[in-house]
Amino acid sequence: MIRIEGLSKSYGDLPVLRNCSLEVGRGEVVVICGPSGSGKSTFVKCMNGIEPVQAGRITIDGEVLPSKPAAAARIRSRVGMVFQHFELYPHLTVMENICLAQIHVLKRGRGEAEAKARALLRRVGLADKESAYPTQLSGGQQQRIAIVRALAMDPIAMLFDEPTSALDPEMIGEVLAVMLELAREGMTMIVVTHEMGFAKAAAGRIVFMDHGEIVEVAETQHFFAQPSSERARLFLSRILAH
Amino acid sequence: MNYAWNWSVLFQAPYLGWLGQGIAMTMMVSIAAWIIALTLGTLIGILHSGASGALRLVTGCYINVFRNVPLLLQMFLWFFVVPELLPKAAGTWLKRDLPHPEVVTAIVALGLFTASRVAVQVAAGIAAVPRGQSMAAYASGLSTLQRYKLVLLPQAFRIVVPPMTSEFLTIFKNSSIALSIGVYELTAQTQQIQSFTYQGFEAFTAATVTYMTIALIVTALMTVIERRIAIAGPLARG
Ligand SMILES: Nc1ncnc2c1ncn2[C@@H]1O[C@H](COP(=O)(O)OP(=O)(O)OP(=O)(O)O)[C@@H](O)[C@H]1O
Numbered sequence: 001m002i003r004i005e006g007l008s009k010s011y012g013d014l015p016v017l018r019n020c021s022l023e024v025g026r027g028e029v030v031v032i033c034g035p036s037g038s039g040k041s042t043f044v045k046c047m048n049g050i051e052p053v054q055a056g057r058i059t060i061d062g063e064v065l066p067s068k069p070a071a072a073a074r075i076r077s078r079v080g081m082v083f084q085h086f087e088l089y090p091h092l093t094v095m096e097n098i099c100l101a102q103i104h105v106l107k108r109g110r111g112e113a114e115a116k117a118r119a120l121l122r123r124v125g126l127a128d129k130e131s132a133y134p135t136q137l138s139g140g141q142q143q144r145i146a147i148v149r150a151l152a153m154d155p156i157a158m159l160f161d162e163p164t165s166a167l168d169p170e171m172i173g174e175v176l177a178v179m180l181e182l183a184r185e186g187m188t189m190i191v192v193t194h195e196m197g198f199a200k201a202a203a204g205r206i207v208f209m210d211h212g213e214i215v216e217v218a219e220t221q222h223f224f225a226q227p228s229s230e231r232a233r234l235f236l237s238r239i240l241a242h
Numbered sequence: 243m244n245y246a247w248n249w250s251v252l253f254q255a256p257y258l259g260w261l262g263q264g265i266a267m268t269m270m271v272s273i274a275a276w277i278i279a280l281t282l283g284t285l286i287g288i289l290h291s292g293a294s295g296a297l298r299l300v301t302g303c304y305i306n307v308f309r310n311v312p313l314l315l316q317m318f319l320w321f322f323v324v325p326e327l328l329p330k331a332a333g334t335w336l337k338r339d340l341p342h343p344e345v346v347t348a349i350v351a352l353g354l355f356t357a358s359r360v361a362v363q364v365a366a367g368i369a370a371v372p373r374g375q376s377m378a379a380y381a382s383g384l385s386t387l388q389r390y391k392l393v394l395l396p397q398a399f400r401i402v403v404p405p406m407t408s409e410f411l412t413i414f415k416n417s418s419i420a421l422s423i424g425v426y427e428l429t430a431q432t433q434q435i436q437s438f439t440y441q442g443f444e445a446f447t448a449a450t451v452t453y454m455t456i457a458l459i460v461t462a463l464m465t466v467i468e469r470r471i472a473i474a475g476p477l478a479r480g
Pocket residue numbers: 011014016034035036037038039040041042043
C-alpha cells in the first residue's frame with residue numbers, strides 16, 4: 001500500500017531523515033515512536049509529499065509520488081492526515097471544514113459532501129456540532145472533527161502525527177476510541193504517538209526512530225517484550241516509567 | 243492676536259462652492275487611488291508571500307522603491323519626469339491630450355504609493371496565518387491557488403482589516419499632496435479661499451473639520467465591518 005525506499009531529507013545542512021525505508025500493507029496499523037526531534041513528524045509529512053525530499057522513493061497504492069509537491073496533489077488527496085494541533089480552518093464551520101476538499105478537490109456536489117459529513121459526524125458522536133466554529137469546541141472535539149474531515153475524502157490510508165499530545169488528559173480517550181474503531185475496520189494507518197496503550201491495542205508493528213534513522217521495526221508484542229536495540233530499550237523504560 | 247473672524251465667508255458664493263468642489267475632488271482622488279492600491283497591493287502582497295525566488299525579488303523591489311521614496315517626490319516624478327522619458331508620442335499625449343492630466347497623475351501616484359503599503363500588510367497578514375493551516379490545506383490535495391483562495395486569504399483578510407482601515411485614512415490625508423501638481427482638492431481650495439478673502443483661519447478650520455469627519459465616519463464603518471467578520475468566524479487562536 002505505502003512503500004518508502006531510501007528516504008533522506010535535510011533542512012539546509014541539518015540531516016533530519018537518513019535512508020529510511022518502510023513498507024506498510026493494506027489494513028495494517030503501524031505506530032512510529034521515538035525521542036523528540038528524531039524526525040517522526042518529518043517522516044509522515046514526507047509520506048504524502050507535503051515536505052519535499054532529497055533522496056528516496058515513495059510509492060502509494062502502486063503510484064510513485066512525484067518529487068514536485070504541486071504534482072502530487074491528486075495522490076495526496078487520497079491519503080488522510082491528522083495533525084497534532086488539529087488545524088481545522090477557524091473561519092469555516094465544522095460542516096464547511098469537512099466539505100471544503102470534498103467539493104474543491106474531489107468535485108463532489110454540496111449535497112453529497114454534506115451527507116457524507118453528517119454520516120461521519122454521527123459516527124464520532126458530533127452530529128450536533130455541524131454549524132459550530134472550531135474555536136467553540138473542545139480540543140478532543142476538534143480532533144475528532146479533523147479525523148472526520150480526513151475520512152470524508154475516502155482515503156486509502158491515514159497518517160496521524162501525535163494526534164493526542166496537544167489534548168488535555170480527559171480528552172485523549174475519546175480521540176483514541178475513534179482511532180481504535182478505524183483500525184478495527186481495517187483502515188491502513190500510520191500513527192506517530194507516545195500512547196503506548198493505543199500501540200499495544202491497535203498496532204501490528206512498531207517503528208522506532210532516533211536521530212533521523214529507523215532503528216528498529218518490530219512486531220508490537222516483540223517490541224514491548226524484548227526490543228532488540230539498546231536505544232529502543234532506553235526509550236521504552238523512560239516512556240513507560242510515567 | 244488681532245484677527246477679524248468672519249465665518250460667513252465660508253457660506254458665500256463662490257467660496258462655499260469651492261469648498262464643495264474641494265471635498266468632491268478629495269473624495270474622488272482618494273477613492274480612485276484606493277481602488278488601485280487595494281487591487282495592486284493585494285496582488286503584490288500575495289505574490290510576495292509566495293515562496294518563489296524571482297517573483298519575491300521583483301515584488302520586494304516594488305515595495306521598497308514605492309514605500310521609501312517620499313510621496314511628494316513621486317508626484318513630481320510622475321508629473322514632470324515620466325512624460326519626458328516616454329516615447330515622444332506617448333509623452334505628448336500625456337501632457338496635452340489626456341484630460342485633467344494632474345488629476346490622473348495624482349490618482350496613479352497615490353495609488354501606486356499606497357499599493358506598496360497595502361502589499362506589506364497583505365503579505366504580513368498571510369504570514370500570520372499559522373503554518374499548519376497551509377499544511378492541512380496542502381495535505382487535503384488543494385492546489386496552491388485553492389489554498390490561497392479558500393484557506394489563507396480569508397484568514398489573512400480578517401487579520402488585515404484593522405491596518406487597512408488606517409491605510410484608507412492615510413490615503414485621504416495623503417491626497418492633499420496632490421495640490422503640489424495643481425489638483426484643486428480640499429486643501430488647495432481652502433488655500434485659494436484664504437488668498438482671495440484673507441479669511442484663512444475659517445477656511446483651514448473648515449478643511450480640518452472635514453478631514454476629521456471623513457476619518458470618523460470611515461473608522462465607525464470599519465468597526466462595524468470588523469465586528470461582522472469576527473462573528474462570522476471567530477479567530478480566537480493566536
Ligand atoms: N521546517 C523546519 N526547518 C528546519 N528544521 C526543522 C523543520 N522542521 C523540523 N526541523 C528539525 O528537524 C528535526 C526533526 O523534526 P521532527 O519534527 O520531524 O521531529 P519529531 O520526531 O516529530 O519530534 P517531536 O517528537 O518533538 O514532534 C528536528 O531537529 C527539528 O528541529
